[in-house]
Amino acid sequence: MKYELLITAGVAAIVAMTAAHLDGQAPAKTAPPAAKRSVPRMPDGHPDLQGMYDLATLTPVERPAGTPLMLTDEQAAKLEKEVATRKSSQDAPINADRSAPPVGGDGSAGAAGNVGGYNSFWIDSGSRYS
Secondary structure: OHHHHHHHHHHHHHHHHHHHHHHOOOOOOOOOOOOOOOOOEOOOOOEOOOOOOOOOOOOOOOOOOOOOOOOOHHHHHHHHHHHHHHHHHHOOOOOOOOOOOOOOOOOOOOHHHHOOOOOHHHOOOOOOOO
16 A cells, blocks of 8 residues: 555656646647647547657757757757767678677776677667757
8 A cells, every 4th residue: 555655746746746847847849729629539438549659769868968948940950960870880790700898897987897799789769859
């Protein structure tokens, strides 16, 4: 019973924070007037929320120290292009005849103590900034 109450309180807090955040956003300039928009509905009248949602984004949860509060469109485009270039190079086939990494890793940054880990194929970090 205690856990159910704790989970319910946590979910309610998240919903409350999300609603407050969304209310503070300016409406999109290209959105049609509210009278012309319609929400798809299920046969019972509830909103139809079925589908696939992609939440991948390059926008970090916490802004690194020293970065600006907002990126210009040009800055975001430049960073998105750098990410696309890096992902493209990481998608290249590896040499099957390569030797094992040195003991303790090669000194490069990476997962599993600099000796390997999941490659970029398994991680979807998004391709655009929010």
